[in-house]
Structures are given as structure tokens and as C-alpha cells.
Amino acid sequence: MGICLSDLWDEFSASDSRFAELAQHLSGARVLRQDPLECLMQFICSSNNNIKRITQMVDFVSSLGNYLGEVEGVGFYEFPSLDQLSKVSEEQLRKAGFGYRAKYIRGTIEVLQSKPGGGVEWLTSLRKSDLESAIEALTSLPGVGPKVAACIAVFSLDQHHAVPVDTHV
Structure with missing residues (x-):
């Protein structure tokens, strides 16, 4: 704010x-300043997908986090930490309907866990990078292409001048 x-x-x-x-x-x-890990996972889910399926996938991932409570019969969860995400297998993700994205999510989690200082810190540090460096870093992650990287940059990395471009444009 x-x-x-x-x-x-x-x-x-x-x-x-x-x-x-x-x-x-x-x-x-x-434009929101979303948590970078949450934003990254949500945009990997969004690739070649529709809103209903993206919502189901994000709800599944969110359910891996700490339970916060219920409002009018709807359960709410804190988005899971990288450690909590690391406990879900590719097979569990596939059974939950993630399809080919399951391997990208698992791969990204593994790459983030291997970052010196931790993956969350690495992602957050990209807020201090120039746009080109942030995009380059993000596209090194499995399942993250230029458009998804630009979406993550604009919505969570303070790169307000990033412009996500769809392949159809």
C-alpha cells in the first residue's frame, strides 16, 4: 500500500x-504484491488451463497448508510453505488432476529447495533485480516460460513494467 x-x-x-x-x-x-512462492505455484497451475481447473488445483495446493478456519462452510488454509509443498509427490498431484504440471511443480520445488539460503529467500531477492534478470532467473525453473515469468514478476516481484505476452498475441 x-x-x-x-x-x-x-x-x-x-x-x-x-x-x-x-x-x-x-x-x-x-496490482497486488503477492507472496512470490504462492504466485509462482499458481501461475504454473494456470498454464494451458481454464479457470475452473486452475481453481481446483490451487485449492488442492492450498489445502496442504495450515488450516485457518471456516466461513459459511468453506475451509480456508494458509498457503503452504516450501517445506509443506515438498511433502506432496508427483503421483499425488497427478491424482489431484494436475496432469503434466505435476512434474513441473515437483521440479520447481526441488530447484527452490536447492537454492543457497532457501528458495523463498531466492524468490524474494528477485524483487531487487532488474526485470531481465528476474525473468531469466524465473525461466530457469521447470514449467516457467516467458509469459508465466512476466506474470510472476508483475504480480509479486515489484516489476510493475513487466508485460506478460501470450503466444496468441
């Missing part, structure tokens, strides 16, 4: 006339 939205809108509007036109209708919109 320490980032001034109107300053960002002014900066974006100065460099893009279409954004300047649309910004008049976006008051209050804000």
Missing part, C-alpha cells in the same frame, strides 16, 4: 496513450 497508485497511473499514462484513456475508468485498481 506504500506505492502511490496515482503516480504509477501518471507514469503509465505518459508512456501509453491508450492506457491514459483507460486509466480514467480504473480508479482503485491495484
Whole structure:
């Protein structure tokens, strides 16, 4: 919340006339500073997928975290730590409907666990990198291509100038 939205809108509007036109209708919109591990896992789930299936996958992964409580019959969980994620097998992920993404999630967890100082610290440290370095680091992870890396950069690594580009564009 320490980032001034109107300053960002002014900066974006100065460099893009279409954004300047649309910004008049976006008051209050804000890019989240999501937890990098959570963001990474969610975007790996999103590749070549639909909203219903992505939601089911993210709900499954979230259920591996600490139970927080229930509201109107819906259980809520803290997103699991890297240690908690490391306990789920590729087979369990496949049974939960992750398909080929199961190997990417397992592979990414293993790569993160091998990072000096820990994978969460490594991911968080990418907030201090320039965009090109952050994208390069993220695309070294299994299942993370340029678009997913740009999504993670913009939504969790303070890279507000990242532009995710879909292969269809």
C-alpha cells in the first residue's frame, strides 16, 4: 500500500496513450504484491488451463497448508510453505488432476529447495533485480516460460513494467 497508485497511473499514462484513456475508468485498481512462492505455484497451475481447473488445483495446493478456519462452510488454509509443498509427490498431484504440471511443480520445488539460503529467500531477492534478470532467473525453473515469468514478476516481484505476452498475441 506504500506505492502511490496515482503516480504509477501518471507514469503509465505518459508512456501509453491508450492506457491514459483507460486509466480514467480504473480508479482503485491495484496490482497486488503477492507472496512470490504462492504466485509462482499458481501461475504454473494456470498454464494451458481454464479457470475452473486452475481453481481446483490451487485449492488442492492450498489445502496442504495450515488450516485457518471456516466461513459459511468453506475451509480456508494458509498457503503452504516450501517445506509443506515438498511433502506432496508427483503421483499425488497427478491424482489431484494436475496432469503434466505435476512434474513441473515437483521440479520447481526441488530447484527452490536447492537454492543457497532457501528458495523463498531466492524468490524474494528477485524483487531487487532488474526485470531481465528476474525473468531469466524465473525461466530457469521447470514449467516457467516467458509469459508465466512476466506474470510472476508483475504480480509479486515489484516489476510493475513487466508485460506478460501470450503466444496468441
